[in-house]
Amino acid sequence: MRQALLALLAKEPAHGYELKQALETIFGIAYPSPNIGQIYVTLGRLEKDGYVRAVDVEQANRPNKKVYYITAAGREALETWVDEPTEGPRVRDEFFMKLVLAPLTGLADRMALVNRQRRHYLSLMRDLAELAELAERTDPANRAALLLIEGAMLHLQADLDWLERCQEELQ
């Protein structure tokens, strides 16, 4: 959330609600409606770190609104984030920890763990397929959302292929 808000503010100053709307437009159906409270909490932290500042803007007949803008330090932090390579999603796999450790405890056997996980991944896949269909139907112009869903599906496929490898090797 931090970097997303910094990136939006690097484009132009905005108040909290505008940031929420921008996130919704950009990520579409692929992102659960961002929580406005969470946005304000994050903005507060960014302000404390010196990455953003806020100014009060007077509005006719309404309470002042706080408009946030990015500082030089914030821009630098954003650049660092953009420039550094992004961590792979599966470097520390929790399921693998279970698979390796659970048999030691006598709590579960590996075959059962793999089978349960496979069914779980397949149900997630079904959910993503339905989400993709919904996105195609209701918001086909949002290619970013569709690509994010497709990316999630490809990751899930890789996870399933890997489960198969685990089952072959550990049987």
Place this chain on the structure above:
Amino acid sequence: MSDTPVVRVVNLVKIYQTGGLPVPAVRGVDLTVEAGEFVAVTGPSGSGKSTLIHMIGGLDTRTSGEIWLDGRRADTLSESGWAVLRREQIGFVFQFFNLVGNMTVADNVELPALLGGASPRHARERREYLLGELGLADRADAAPAQLSGGEQQRVALARALANQPRLLLADEPTGNLDSRNTRDVLRLLGRVHRQGQTIVLVTHDARVASMADRVVSLLDGQIVDDGAIPRVRRRPPGGAGDVVELRS
């Protein structure tokens, strides 16, 4: 409809005998598929998926065990008995298409319906519908050799469904397809399944497997898992997904 299973396989075994060394490919499989069920078969390469589905379709002989189709014992049928059964009851999508090379796409798809006794008009309408659903309407007059692998694979699916068979068997039917063509195939499979089509399908593609009611996992010729794919919580209609996670 009766509650006789469409497929019932009991302790099915296949041992290939290649030059002296026996290769056990399927080692005691029990499997029941009810009418209208969609079963996906998964498992590593060499785990016996193709051998199993070929035996269920009578394309490979069993070493021992029983195969019952629609309540009739099938494993004891002669070659010609199987041929009749296949023509009347089974649509088969092979991993490597097996289209008839000197016939057009349209004729390939219409042939099973005509052999099954459909009128020429009915066979043509069914063919037009199926090729249309699979985005192949404009390839009807082509020869199979003029088509890409993905196109041939979709024609093979259309051919298998031409006769509205009691049982559809498919071996990796999306193995050669890009993601757009896979979507066409998925949509058609979903549609015929909702219309009551019984399907047993071998696949590595999780999108395909996730459409099934049930997943059977093979390992070394044996079933190691057989069960329903659970439903995750339904998202509210028009609600949002959870693909992107923006950590605070």
